[in-house]
Amino acid sequence: MHKLFDKLIQHGGKEVAGPHHIPQETRNKFSDEDVYRYRKQRGVNLGSWFVLERWITSIPFQLAKSPAKSDLDVARGTDAREILERHWDTWITDQDWKWISDRGLNSVRIPIGYYHVCGIDPTVLHGTDFEPYYEIFCGAWERIILAIQKAASHNIGVLIDLHAAPGKQNNDAHAGTSGPSNFFRDEHHQKSTIRALCSLVKNLNHFTNSFSPPLSNLIGIELLNEPHPPSDGELKSWYTKAISKVRAIDPIIPIHLGECWRPDSYADFIAQHPSSAPIVLDHHLYRCFTSSDTTTSAEAHSRSLTDANAATSKMFASIAEKVGRAGGGIVIGEWSGALNPGSLRGKPDEQRDFVHAELALFERTCSGWFFWTYKKEKSGDTGWSLRDAVNGGVFPSFVGIKPNPSSMKDDENQSKIRDLLCDKALAAHTQYWSRYSGRCDHARFSEGYHLGWDDVFQLMLSTPANSTSINEIGFKGAWARRRTQKHDKHYWEFEAGFLQAIGAAIELYMLH
Numbered sequence: 375m376h377k378l379f380d381k382l383i384q385h386g387g388k389e390v391a392g393p394h395h396i397p398q399e400t401r402n403k404f405s406d407e408d409v410y411r412y413r414k415q416r417g418v419n420l421g422s423w424f425v426l427e428r429w430i431t432s433i434p435f436q437l438a439k440s441p442a443k444s445d446l447d448v449a450r451g452t453d454a455r456e457i458l459e460r461h462w463d464t465w466i467t468d469q470d471w472k473w474i475s476d477r478g479l480n481s482v483r484i485p486i487g488y489y490h491v492c493g494i495d496p497t498v499l500h501g502t503d504f505e506p507y508y509e510i511f512c513g514a515w516e517r518i519i520l521a522i523q524k525a526a527s528h529n530i531g532v533l534i535d536l537h538a539a540p541g542k543q544n545n546d547a548h549a550g551t552s553g554p555s556n557f558f559r560d561e562h563h564q565k566s567t568i569r570a571l572c573s574l575v576k577n578l579n580h581f582t583n584s585f586s587p588p589l590s591n592l593i594g595i596e597l598l599n600e601p602h603p604p605s606d607g608e609l610k611s612w613y614t615k616a617i618s619k620v621r622a623i624d625p626i627i628p629i630h631l632g633e634c635w636r637p638d639s640y641a642d643f644i645a646q647h648p649s650s651a652p653i654v655l656d657h658h659l660y661r662c663f664t665s666s667d668t669t670t671s672a673e674a675h676s677r678s679l680t681d682a683n684a685a686t687s688k689m690f691a692s693i694a695e696k697v698g699r700a701g702g703g704i705v706i707g708e709w710s711g712a713l714n715p716g717s718l719r720g721k722p723d724e725q726r727d728f729v730h731a732e733l734a735l736f737e738r739t740c741s742g743w744f745f746w747t748y749k750k751e752k753s754g755d756t757g758w759s760l761r762d763a764v765n766g767g768v769f770p771s772f773v774g775i776k777p778n779p780s781s782m783k784d785d786e787n788q789s790k791i792r793d794l795l796c797d798k799a800l801a802a803h804t805q806y807w808s809r810y811s812g813r814c815d816h817a818r819f820s821e822g823y824h825l826g827w828d829d830v831f832q833l834m835l836s837t838p839a840n841s842t843s844i845n846e847i848g849f850k851g852a853w854a855r856r857r858t859q860k861h862d863k864h865y866w867e868f869e870a871g872f873l874q875a876i877g878a879a880i881e882l883y884m885l886h
Contacts, residue, residue: 404829406590409836410531411628411652412856414848415593415742416773417481417533418474418760419708420521422747423465424514425485425537427548430758431751434461443547445487445538449507458510462517468524470748475528477764478774478843481593482530483707483744484521487538487550488570490514495573501562502540503551519581522589529841531593533630533744534574535707540566544602558603568616571597575623594628595620596656596707601632609634610643617653628652630705637704641693648700652852654741655697656707659686659732661717662757668716672724675717676731682738690739698851699869703741710746711768712757725756726768733773741848745769774843775884788831795878796823796871803870815864822871825857830879844883847876 404412422430426445434457435442439450448454474482489504493515499505518534525532538550541563545555557563575595582589597616603609617629628651633640637657644653661667661675678684682691693704711729718724736743750759756766763769803819833845847853854872855861 404833404836406587407626409833409845410591411593412847412849412853413480413531413833414737414774414846415481415531415533415705415744416479416843417483417531417742417744418479418748419483419485419744419746420466420748421485423462423484424490424518425487425548425550426461429750430747431461431465433751434458441552444550444552445489446503446507446551449504449510454507455510455513459513462514466521466748471524471528471530473761474748475530475842478772478776480530480774480841480843480845481533481742481744482525482748483533483535483596484518485535485537485548485599486514486518488536488540488567489538489550490518491570491574491577494577495570498566498570498573500566502566503553515577519578522578522582522592526589526591529591529838531591533594533596533707534578534592535596535599535630536567536571536574537599539563539598540570543567543598544600546600549599555602557601558608564612567598568619571595571616572619572623575620575627579624592627594630594652594654596630596632598632599707600658601634603634606634606636606639610640613643614647617647621651626651628654630654630656630707632656632658632707637689637693641696641704644697644702645700650701650856652849653697653700653702655693655702655704657690657704658708659706660708660710660712661728662710662712662714668714670717671719672713672717672728673719673721675713676724676728679728679731679735687735687739690735694739694741695851698849699855701852701855703849703852704739705741706736706743708746709736709743710758711763729763729768730770733770741850741852772842775846775880777837777841777844778883791882792824792827792875792879796820796827796875799823799871799874799878803867815867818860818864818867819871821858822854822868822873823875824871826854826872826875827879829853829857830876830883834883846880850876 421427426434426448428435428443434448437452438447441447488498489511491498492508493512496508499508522532537548539557541557541560542549542551542555543557578592582592601609613631620629631640633655637655641655644655679686681687690704697704709732711725713725713728745760747758749761753762756763756768760769764771800816800820804816807814830847833847837845850873854869858868
């Protein structure tokens with residue numbers, strides 16, 4: 375730190391300015407919940423643990439009723455309870471939690487069905503396809519809460535994703551049954567889903583608060599996975615009702631919204647409903663299903679994601695700014711390294727380059743990401759199985775930034791560097807905006823810069839000793855909004871300083 379500071383002084387051309395005044399009340403520490411919920415989320419989906427998918431693991435389907443594709447087919451088959459409980463107890467073990475943590479991953483997304491909540495609330499089954507199967511699924515709840523405990527012991531956040539809703543929100547078997555979707559045609563199913571979500575949040579809160587201190591690693595609830603509505607208006611209307619009901623139970627839990635691959639429309643929806651707690655846009659990015667995907671080479675896919683001026687990158691950056699100012703963020707809830715065979719040209723490392731291009735895009739523009747999926751029953755699939763992708767050199771062996779205790783000290787020189795860099799950034803900011811008419815409030819820029827810088831190091835200092843990667847601010851726009859009560863016409867200057875400081879502080883940490 376001392377050598378770097380000397381270099382900054384040498385090239386700075388002026389003396390270091392004294393600390394800018396920031397009210398003490400704005401320097402509050404991150405709460406434990408804030409750490410988990412606002413840090414950069416680098417994670418993996420624990421696919422086919424509770425909501426089964428046969429292409430991931432076929433063993434639980436061996437005695438299922440035809441067509442043997444969904445959870446309901448397993449429930450209707452032979453020895454369903456024994457089969458499911460054995461699977462729940464063996465698919466993810468202590469060794470898996472350690473493997474995930476050792477790779478620098480700090481979050482998991484756990485897909486569940488509404489019927490997995492019946493062990494704590496049997497009423498969630500009333501009037502649904504799963505009503506006769508309480509005895510089969512009632513043991514799932516204790517495994518879900520155990521998963522949250524296990525994750526907490528490794529400093530891993532948990533996003534609970536309602537993957538299967540009453541009546542099915544899409545036509546895929548991973549929505550709970552092998553039949554067609556009826557969610558959007560039946561008001562009973564829509565109301566039942568809201569009741570199930572409210573029960574889920576209420577009972578998760580009761581569980582996490584039963585500890586002393588309470589568990590703080592529940593990072594959010596996803597209302598619906600990949601909904602397929604007849605119109606955006608119908609889904610947005612349901613989202614509005616569901617958000618209101620969930621917020622009445624827990625006003626601060628982050629809520630994730632699936633956006634049907636129409637991110638701009640749902641980003642506008644979030645922007646129109648600013649929130650003091652994050653509303654998060656969940657986008658799923660795959661490049662292996664459409665005819666366009668098939669005819670595009672892996673190299674071209676990578677190039678389109680790497681180019682900061684390409685459509686996807688510009689869209690993500692624009693959405694991140696829009697939903698960030700509304701108190702939210704954009705997270706890639708599902709993505710993979712899978713490419714259609716038509717995209718592969720036999721070039722060295724083409725799949726690896728594609729995965730790294732995806733990661734670089736997400737790191738640059740998003741608040742977090744979750745690879746689909748953690749593992750498959752049969753090994754060797756480097757496109758869909760994270761474990762195989764790591765073992766095959768397609769996915770990095772470590773993500774995030776490893777702790778460096780000497781860079782995380784809140785010492786005097788770090789503050790001096792902050793002040794120097796703030797003055798430089800403020801000078802550039804002032805010079806740029808002096809070319810335009812209109813009144814500015816550049817003091818807001820300095821205020822934001824100092825808070826952003828200090829928060830980066832404060833969040834780093836919150837990193838537990840046994841953590842493999844440091845805590846970084848991921849929901850940057852949302853956290854900036856949280857850090858001031860003055861959301862007036864000059865807020866943009868506060869935000870600009872705040873965001874610039876985050877980048878500069880991370881760069882400083884990496885340089886040390």
